[in-house]
Structure formats: structure tokens, C-alpha cells
Amino acid sequence: xxxxxxxxxxxxxxxxxxxxxxxxxxxxxxxxxxxxxxxxxxxxxxxxxxxxxxxxxxxxxxxxxxxxxxxxxxxxxxxxxxxxxxxxxxxxxxxxxxxxxxxxxxxxxxxxxxxxxxxxxxxxxxxxxxxxxxxxxxxxxxxxxxxxxxxxxxxxxxxxxxxxxxxxxxxxxxxxxxxxxxxxxxxxxxxxxxxxxxxxxxxxxxxxxxxxxxxxxxxxxxxxxxxxxxxxxxxxxxxxxxxxxxxxxxxxxxxxxxxxxxxxxxxxxxxxxxxxxxxxx
Amino acid sequence: xxxxxxxxxxxxxxxxxxxxxxxxxxxxxxxxxxxxxxxxxxxxxxxxxxxxxxxxxxxxxxxxxxxxxxxxxxxxxxxxxxxxxxxxxxxxxxxxxxxxxxxxxxxxxxxxxxxxxxxxxxxxxxxxxxxxxxxxxxxxxxxxxxxxxxxxxxxxxxxxxxxxxxxxxxxxxxxxxxxxxxxxxxxxxxxxxxxxxxxxxxxxxxxxxxxxxxxxxxxxxxxxxxxxxxxxxxxxxxxxxxxxxxxxxxxxxxxxxxxxxxxxxxxxxxxxxxxxxxxxxxxxxxxxxxxxxxxxxxxxxxxxxxxxxx
Numbered sequence: 001x002x003x004x005x006x007x008x009x010x011x012x013x014x015x016x017x018x019x020x021x022x023x024x025x026x027x028x029x030x031x032x033x034x035x036x037x038x039x040x041x042x043x044x045x046x047x048x049x050x051x052x053x054x055x056x057x058x059x060x061x062x063x064x065x066x067x068x069x070x071x072x073x074x075x076x077x078x079x080x081x082x083x084x085x086x087x088x089x090x091x092x093x094x095x096x097x098x099x100x101x102x103x104x105x106x107x108x109x110x111x112x113x114x115x116x117x118x119x120x121x122x123x124x125x126x127x128x129x130x131x132x133x134x135x136x137x138x139x140x141x142x143x144x145x146x147x148x149x150x151x152x153x154x155x156x157x158x159x160x161x162x163x164x165x166x167x168x169x170x171x172x173x174x175x176x177x178x179x180x181x182x183x184x185x186x187x188x189x190x191x192x193x194x195x196x197x198x199x200x201x202x203x204x205x206x207x208x209x210x211x212x213x214x215x216x217x218x219x220x221x222x223x224x225x226x227x228x229x230x231x232x233x234x235x236x237x238x239x240x241x242x243x244x245x246x247x248x249x250x251x252x253x254x255x256x257x258x259x260x261x262x263x264x265x266x267x268x269x270x271x272x273x274x275x276x277x278x279x280x281x
Numbered sequence: 282x283x284x285x286x287x288x289x290x291x292x293x294x295x296x297x298x299x300x301x302x303x304x305x306x307x308x309x310x311x312x313x314x315x316x317x318x319x320x321x322x323x324x325x326x327x328x329x330x331x332x333x334x335x336x337x338x339x340x341x342x343x344x345x346x347x348x349x350x351x352x353x354x355x356x357x358x359x360x361x362x363x364x365x366x367x368x369x370x371x372x373x374x375x376x377x378x379x380x381x382x383x384x385x386x387x388x389x390x391x392x393x394x395x396x397x398x399x400x401x402x403x404x405x406x407x408x409x410x411x412x413x414x415x416x417x418x419x420x421x422x423x424x425x426x427x428x429x430x431x432x433x434x435x436x437x438x439x440x441x442x443x444x445x446x447x448x449x450x451x452x453x454x455x456x457x458x459x460x461x462x463x464x465x466x467x468x469x470x471x472x473x474x475x476x477x478x479x480x481x482x483x484x485x486x487x488x489x490x491x492x493x494x495x496x497x498x499x500x501x502x503x504x505x506x507x508x509x510x511x512x513x514x515x516x517x518x519x520x521x522x523x524x525x526x527x528x529x530x531x532x533x534x535x536x537x538x539x540x541x542x543x544x545x546x547x548x549x550x551x552x553x554x555x556x557x558x559x560x561x562x563x564x565x566x567x568x569x570x571x572x573x574x575x576x577x578x579x580x581x582x583x584x585x586x587x588x589x590x591x
Contacts, residue, residue, distance in 0.1 A: 036515060047418050051541050054342030054351055058419040059386050059463075061485045064353055071340035153420045153512070153572065229515030235573055236517065 003106030004073060004082045005200045007040060008090070010137075010165045011144075012121040013113035014182040015085050016232070016239070020216035021193060022083065025202060025209065032215035035224045036231045043073075043084040044145065044154040052076050057155060065155060070101040077104035086157075090168040090175065093140055093160030102174050107200045110169045113182035114273050115162045115260050116248035116280055127235050130256055137162040138263040163264035166271070181271065183245045189213050218243035248280075290324050293317055297393060297400075297444040298456040298501060304369075307381055309461050309490065311499070321392060323384060326368035328358040337545030342387065344545025349391025356380065359388035364395030382483050385459070390539035393444060394546055398456075399555045400538035403443035403507075405455045407436040407498040411505030412455035413589050414443050416536035421510040422576060425468040426585075428491060429578050432472065433586075436498035437462075442538050445504065445559060453504045453559050460497035461490050471576050506589050507565040509536060512572035519577065519584055522567040529560035532567070 007022075009015040019040045023033040041048055049065075050056050052075040057065045076082050088099045100108075115137065123133035136142050144157040159165060170179055178199040185192045190206070193213060197204035214220075222240040225233070233239040248257070257280060261268065268274035273281055289302040294310035299320040301310075307323075328350065336345035343350040352358040356379045360368040367388045371380055393400040403416040404427035417423040424440050431437050439458030447453055465488055466476035472491075479489040509532045513520075524532060533556040534540060543549045566588065570581065 046420065050419070052340050054339040054539070054541060055353065055383075055387050056419055058488070059383065059482070060353065061483065063485075064355070067354055068340050075338070075340045153418075231512075231514050233514055236514075236571075 002077060002080060004077050004084060004104050005106050005202075006043075006100065006108040007083065007085045007111070008108050008169055008177075009087065009111035010113075010118060010159070010162055011087055012118050012125055014111040014180070014185055015087075017185070017216065017218070017221070017243070018109065018111060018180075018193075018196070019085060020221055021212050022202065024215040025197070025212035028208075028212055028215055032220050032224070035221055036228070040083045040085050042154060043086045044088070044157050046153060046155060048076070049155060062156065066097075069099065070104070073101040073104035077101070077106075087144060087159060088157045089160045089165045090172045092158045093142075093164055093168070094158060099158065100172075100175075105175065108169065108175055108177040109196050109200055110166075110177050110179045111182060111185075112166060112170075112179055112271055114245060114248070114280075115264055115268060116252055116257060116273075117182075117245060118162065119256070119260060120247050120251050121241065124237065124241060125234060125239070127237060130252065134256055134259050137260065140164055161263060162260075163267040166267050179271075186243075186245055289319055290322060293319070296457075296459055297398065297439075297442070298446060299396075305377060305381070307385075309381065309385070309492075310459050311457075311497075321365050321367070321396075323367045323369065326360075326370065328352075328360045328368050328370040330358075337542075339541060342542065344391070344542045346547045347395060349388065349395070349542055349546065351387040351391065353383055356383055359384060361388045361391035361395060364392055364397070367392055376484060379483050387539060390442065391542055391546070393442070394539065394542055394548060394552070397548070397551060397555075399445040399552070399559070401443045401445060401533065402441070402536045402538045404440045404462075405438040405443045405458075406430045407438060407502055408505060408589055410589065412438060412502040413505055413585075414455065414507045415510055416443075416507060416532070417510035418536075421512065422468075422578075422581075423510055424462045424464055425471055425576065425578065426510070426582065428462045428464065428468075428472050428493075429582050430586075431493055431496040433582070435496070437493055437496050438498045438502065445555070446501070447555070447558065451558060453562055454501040455504055456501050457497065457499050460494045461492050464489050464491055468576075471578055504559065504563045507533075507559075507563055508585060509565065509567050511567055511569050513569035514571050514573070516569070517571055517573075519568065519570045519581055521584065521588055522569070524565045524567055526560050529563075529565040530556050532565060533559060 019038045023038045046057050052072045119134050123130045140161045142159045144159050145152040145154045146156040194204050194209050225240050230239045290304040292303045292306045293313040294301050294307050295313040296310050300313045300317045301321045302319045303323040332343045332345045332348050332350050336343045347363045349361040356375045357371045403414045404423040405412050405414050415423040438455050440462045444456040445453050469476040482488040482490050543552050
């Protein structure tokens with residue numbers, strides 16, 4: 001099938017878990033697929049973008065690259081079975097410009113996780129303290145991999161705040177998007193992953209889904225990382241760390257909880273992360 | 282393949298073993314004598330919006346037999362024709378520095394492919410054993426590494442695009458490119474220089490150019506060894522993995538400059554044959570190091586120097 005499937009999420013929200021599942025679903029045999037051989041790339045990785053572009057983004061200004069973004073997606077969409085992980089917001093939080101081409105899109109799966117748990121996990125991933133990470137989640141202008149002095153291996157990825165990121169994807173007009181809550185994926189994996197596969201046009205027969213789930217269980221991923229490392233980890237810190245819901249209760253201070261709730265209460269309530277009385281679930 | 286047109290543009294330069302006649306001077310290129318036979322021409326002209334006939338379309342290029350159309354909005358449209366000419370149609374207000382810098386990227390890549398040369402995404406240094414090539418995607422440090430070797434007293438043949446050609450006996454040689462590194466400010470600092478004293482590659486970019494006329498190797502050298510620079514966070518150390526011939530072909534294809542033009546140009550088969558000849562003749566070593574923001578230039582260069590001096 002032509003057209004791109006986007007695996008979209010704010011960082012640390014279950015995207016890589018789904019990529020592990022998908023690699024096992026599409027290529028799995030008796031043994032789990034190597035975690036260093038996932039074939040879903042980040043769309044912001046330069047080599048693939050440069051290939052479709054016909055120029056090197058490192059020779060171009062950011063404005064020139066951004067102008068070519070949707071055309072690059074439309075070139076890639078001509079290929080069969082293109083699937084990309086993306087952390088960009090659906091629209092640029094700085095100017096509202098669309099970052100994804102609807103004609104190039106087959107479907108989007110949006111992975112959503114409790115923002116208080118995201119704060120804990122993202123803080124560990126970045127190697128930055130919680131307050132710094134919460135400030136980032138609350139920053140409506142946040143951009144990943146934006147650096148003038150160096151060539152990041154990834155293109156800059158406009159992220160916005162956690163809440164605006166969620167809204168940009170789930171409320172995008174005309175976008176075929178399925179929302180998957182991380183907590184539901186943990187609680188009811190067979191049902192949730194099957195629904196995702198059906199929506200995106202991946203194989204969905206029960207035995208195959210079950211085996212792929214078994215081969216992408218958290219413990220399996222973590223064991224592989226401990227045994228031979230994970231290419232995508234940063235700064236020598238474990239990527240597959242806890243894989244649980246609710247860790248924030250042990251870690252975040254009341255002030256840190258309230259800093260997130262204040263900014264994102266509405267979106268949290270909408271997706272069941274906040275009670276009617278304003279306390280996090 | 283020499284251009285047949287009488288009214289050649291006035292300026293003469295030498296790059297990748299070719300003498301080119303250009304409509305403006307290219308200060309980043311070596312000069313060539315006015316009476317040197319001309320191999321290719323860069324000139325202003327009308328460039329069509331689309332290629333006719335069979336073609337492969339990318340986001341900012343179209344490739345067809347003998348034709349490569351590439352453009353950047355706000356700068357120019359370029360058409361490389363039959364390996365002998367690059368036509369340039371600037372957009373209103375485009376600046377000369379941008380026109381030149383971009384011409385020497387994709388349009389030049391198209392022209393080199395059309396001539397049946399083998400352009401690789403690499404830098405090249407001269408060693409007593411011959412040319413040593415550092416293959417790598419953008420950001421993997423091939424320019425920084427070559428610049429570091431220049432400071433250790435090695436001469437340099439090329440940065441960014443390495444052109445390989447075969448002599449009459451089929452032996453692969455690296456051609457001299459242009460005596461200039463393209464470096465991001467952090468890489469300039471890594472080399473112990475101040476970025477703000479260096480000219481920008483393009484006026485609106487932070488990326489800099491560092492000219493190395495004193496270290497430029499102006500003659501082709503036989504290929505001694507190829508290194509593919511890669512990131513791998515699975516180990517904290519730098520590793521060297523010599524590659525068997527079949528894997529060399531795959532890596533050379535991965536690091537072919539603008540390989541995406543090949544299907545449209547219709548020269549995939551010839552290109553593959555060239556890669557196979559290089560792979561059969563020249564050792565290729567994968568070099569992995571963690572992508573942790575630390576360059577470890579000394580250590581990397583020491584390891585490579587120990588390897589290519591063997």
C-alpha cells in the first residue's frame with residue numbers, strides 16, 4: 001500500500017515500543033527481532049530526507065529545508081509500506097504551518113501517555129532534571145534538535161508544549177488518526193495493538209499479533225539493551241528503563257505535578273488523566 | 282565530450298580532473314590556464330521547469346537520460362547536460378555566493394555521474410601509501426577528520442565529494458577536488474580555530490569554509506584504503522571492522538554521492554560495475570564510534586593512522 005503511516009508521539013510515550021512490535025509483526029520469526037535492527041526510521045533523520053530531496057540538507061538553510069518538507073513526504077509516499085516515527089507536532093507551533101502532507105499520509109497512530117509519567121521518563125532520557133524537563137513540556141515554542149553551531153544528525157523537530165502537541169495531532173482536520181493511550185496498551189495489549197494494526201493496514205491476525213507482542217515485551221527489550229546496547233540510547237543511559245504507568249507518584253513533588261496540571265489540565269481531563277476535581281488519575 | 286560551442290565563458294578552473302569554463306570566477310576553485318582544453322562549461326541560461334520524456338522526480342530534482350534538473354527556491358534552477366554543461370537560471374535577487382555553493386553540490390554531482398566518473402560522499406587525504414578516503418553521511422565527521430589530518434601535515438585531495446576514476450589499466454585513482462573544507466562552527470572549534478573569522482559557506486548559514494591551498498594535493502593518487510564513518514551507541518569505544526568485498530559494494534553504494542539520480546540518468550549498471558571494481562581492488566573498513574557528542578578526534582585519527590600506515 002502506498003502512502004506513509006506516521007507513528008507520532010511526544011517523546012517517551014510508547015512510540016519505540018510500537019516500533020519494536022511492528023518490526024516483530026512484519027519480520028518476526030521464532031526469535032525476537034534485534035532492537036538495533038528496527039526498520040522504522042525517524043522522518044527527521046537526514047539521510048532519508050536528503051535522498052528524496054536530491055540535495056543535502058546540511059548545504060541548505062533551514063528555511064529552504066522547511067519549504068521542501070511536504071514535497072519530500074509526497075516523494076516518499078510513492079514507495080510501498082513507508083512507516084516513520086515522528087515527534088514533530090502536526091502543525092508548527094510557531095506559525096501554524098502544516099508539517100505533514102495529508103495527500104502523502106495513509107494513516108497516523110498517535111501514542112499518548114500520562115504527562116506526569118512522560119516528565120519522569122523524558123527527564124531521564126535527556127539527562128536533565130525534572131524541573132528543566134517540565135519547563136520544556138510547558139514551552140509552547142519547544143523545538144528538538146535545533147542547533148545553529150553544529151550539524152545535528154536529525155533535522156529540527158518543532159514540538160511545542162505537551163498539550164499543544166496532543167491537540168495538533170488528535171484534532172488535525174482531515175487526518176485519519178487513531179489515538180492509543182500508553183496505559184491502555186499496557187493494560188489491554190492484544191486489543192489495542194490489533195486495533196492499531198487494523199487502522200494502519202498492518203497484518204492483524206491474532207496469533208501473529210500475540211507473538212509480536214511477546215517478542216516486544218518490555219523485559220525482552222530491556223534484556224536485549226542490557227546485553228548488547230541500543231543504538232538509540234543517549235549518553236550511555238538505559239533507553240528501556242521502567243516501562244510502567246504511574247511512576248510519577250513516587251518521583252514528582254506536588255509543585256512539579258501542579259506545574260504540569262496547570263498547563264495541560266484541559267487535555268489531561270479529555271484523555272482521562274485528570275479527575276473532575278482536578279486531581280491527576 | 283568537449284563542448285562544441287564556440288563562445289566559451291571567460292573563466293577557467295580545474296576541479297575533479299576537469300577543466301571548466303565558467304561565467305563568473307569561482308574563487309573556491311583552483312585556476313586553470315586560459316588555453317587549457319575545456320571539458321565542461323558552467324553558464325547562465327534558460328532552465329526548463331520540467332524535464333520532458335522519461336524521468337525520475339524527487340522533491341527538488343528530476344533526472345532523465347543525460348539530464349539532471351535540480352533547484353532550490355529563492356536561489357536558482359540548474360540543469361546538468363550530458364556531462365559537459367551546467368546551465369544556471371538564477372532567481373531574482375539570488376546572490377552569487379549561493380549560486381556557486383549550490384552549483385558545486387547537486388548539479389556537480391549530476392555532471393560527474395553523467396561523465397561516468399564515480400563521485401563518493403567523502404573526504405580524501407594523501408598518505409605515503411596513496412589516497413585514503415573517509416566516507417560518511419552529513420555530520421559523521423569526515424571533513425573535521427580530514428582537516429585534522431591536514432594539521433598533522435597530510436595533504437588533502439578533497440572534501441565532501443571524492444571523485445574516483447580508473448586509469449588505462451583499471452586501477453582506481455582519487456582526483457583532486459577543491460581546496461576548501463566545509464565545517465560547522467563546532468567542528469572549527471574542535472580544530473582549535475575560531476569560527477567567526479572564517480567565511481560562511483552561504484551568507485545565511487552558520488556553516489563555514491576553511492581554505493587549505495597550502496595543503497592541497499593537486500595530482501590524482503591511487504586509492505589505498507576506504508573508511509566508512511558510522512555511529513553506533515552499542516559500545517563506548519571506537520571500532521574498526523574490515524569489510525569483505527560484497528559488503529564493500531553495498532557501503533560504496535550507500536556512500537555514492539547523489540545515488541538517487543542513478544535510476545533516472547539510466548546508469549545504474551555502469552555505476553555498479555565501477556563500485557565492484559573499486560571494491561575488488563581497495564580495502565574498506567567500517568569505523569564505528571558512539572554518537573555522544575564527543576568527537577575524540579585525536580584518538581580516532583591515531584587509530585586510523587595506525588591502520589592505514591600498516
